[in-house]
Amino acid sequence: MNRAQKGFGLIELLIALALSLVVVLGVAQIFIAAKNTYVSQNNASNMQEDARFVLGKMIQEIRMVGMFGCLGIITDSSSASDFSASQITPISWDSTNLKLTLVTGDVGVNGGAPTWTVISDCRNSATAYSQAKAPVAGQLAFPIRRLVYSLKNGQLTMGVHGGTPTQFVLVDNVSAFDVSFGLASSASEVAASSYSSNPSDPARIRSVRLTLTLTDPEKRVRDQTFNVVAALRNRLQ
Structure with missing residues (x-):
């Protein structure tokens, strides 16, 4: 064997391969962690956007x-004579069936076909x-x-019109x-002093607090709960 020849021996080559493998595995771990973080943040952002859309729409109504x-x-003069009852209780919450019913005025024609229409000269008759x-x-x-908002089978839906309207999915x-409901101590008070899910007197309602919890189906992020409070602009009966 010529002692003048130089190069890498088998042991040196194995050490180099082992070090290269460690570096590759480290880079792969960093890449996987960065990808998982991106996916988690993206899922959390999507959940926030869904909640913002749904709660924003409900607050407007x-x-x-x-x-x-x-x-x-x-x-x-409605065909079923049901408008008067809706005037008395224009907002209600069924905690058993998870249904929120609202009777709201629609500005313009953005809401589609109305349930009722009030015709008035704004002086003597309505x-x-x-x-x-x-x-x-x-x-x-x-x-x-x-409007009827309802939670069923993990879907929050909204329907217009009567007791069992066709429901459209807002969020999964x-x-x-x-x-x-934020309640005043009496019908004459302005500010809400307590909250109740089943108020006995609609005239004491001053605000509505909505709580929505969304789940990531891929389980990459924890459940996120969103809370918002909307004040009523119109004093109820």
Whole structure:
């Protein structure tokens, strides 16, 4: 064997391969951790966006609860004579079936077909009719909708119209949905002093607190609970 020849021996080669493998594994671990972090943050961001959309829509509707036009006294000429009952209880929460029912005024025509329409001259008369109705000269039309938000099978849905309306899915992967009402100590008080999920007197309701919990179906992030409070703009009966 020529002693002048130089190179790597088998042991040196094995050491180099082992060190290279350690470096590759370290880089792979960093890449996997970075990917998992990105996926988790993306899932959490999507959950926040879903909650922001749903709660924002519900707040908008809640703020219009009890808006029945420009006069306080309205003649009920609806086909089922059910508008008067909706005036008395324009917002209710069924904690057993997880259903929130709202009777709200719709500004413009963005809400689609109304449940009722109040026709008024804003001076002497106001009459409620079923579904859509066009006003005559000198009158205004106020579309009123009954909305039902419901949680079932992990889906929060919304429907318009009667007792069992067609429900449209707003968001999936909902594990909890709860509603409570901020109540004043009396009908004449302005500020809410307590909360209840089943108030006996709608006239004491001043605000609505919504609680929504979303679940990541891939279990990459923990369940996230979102809370929001919406004040009523219109004093209830």
